[in-house]
Amino acid sequence: KYNLMSSENRLRADPYLYNWSRNLRFSSDVALVPDNMDQLRKIVTDPQYSCLKVIGTRHCFNFIADTYQNKPIGKKNAHISLEKFTDATVSREGPFPTIKMQPGLTFSKLIEVVDSHGLAIENLPSLPHLNVVGSLLTATHGSGHKFKILVDNIEEFEMMFANGQVKSFQKGKSPYFKHYLLTFGGIGIITSVTLRLEEGFNVSKSIFQ
Incomplete structure (x- = not known):
């Protein structure tokens, strides 16, 4: 499976929880770090996610890079990091x-x-x-x-x-x-x-x- 990072682990491991200057805290439920295209495709088509946004080096000055805070009951919002895609x-x-x-x-x-x-x-x-x-x-x-x-x-x-x-x-x-x-x-x-x-x-x- 792809690397799914819970909120508790994210508080310790960072860096997906904040923007680069740490003045913005993202509201996504999980951060996903796929290893390959197949794993990325599974994430994108997974119905449990209401909003997905890709993050890079998080050099963002506002919440445009954040996921939507409102979501349907039973759904999750997630950030995706493609840091392992380096070919x-x-x-x-x-x-x-x-x-x-x-x-x-x-x-x-x-x-x-x-x-x-x-x-x-x-x-x-x-x-x-x-x-x-x-x-x-x-x-x-x-x-x-x-x-x-x-x-x-x-x-x-x-x-x-x-x-x-x-x-x-x-x-x-x-x-x-x-x-x-x-x-x-x-x-x-x-x-x-x-x-x-x-x-x-x-x-x-x-x-x-």
Whole structure:
């Protein structure tokens, strides 16, 4: 079975009970940590759960990441952590290099993988500990007025819907490609994203006093 963490254990084990700064306490009944896609599908289609929300690195300033506090009698609300979904594959096929990654990676881990292949991501947020997919779904940006938000680097993504079905969406081919991305996870669970990469480069910083 997937790892089901009770409220008592969560008080001791954390980190699923609070946001990153510990100023918000989530109201979900359990935190679920699936090992694979089959376990995730069982959670999503389990009728005992009234509301499911995925949490990443919990860098949230309000209760938008929390589950609904009101629920039908006999039902549970749960948070899902995809921290064990950390596979990543780099490809140099096609017009530009890409990386297909699961949603458990942070930017710091992603950069390690990309840099080991002599590649880079066009732009990055200032906080390397953020979850990549969570940042993309919330329209996170990098630095520089010439760059678009980070989600622009997505070439393809896979999403699991409430019935457990997984569908793939490709940029320029799939209807509503952009609409499905900036939904804060409200339509489905992103199970993989393919990001556009480029050749590695160096960045310098000068400080004048």
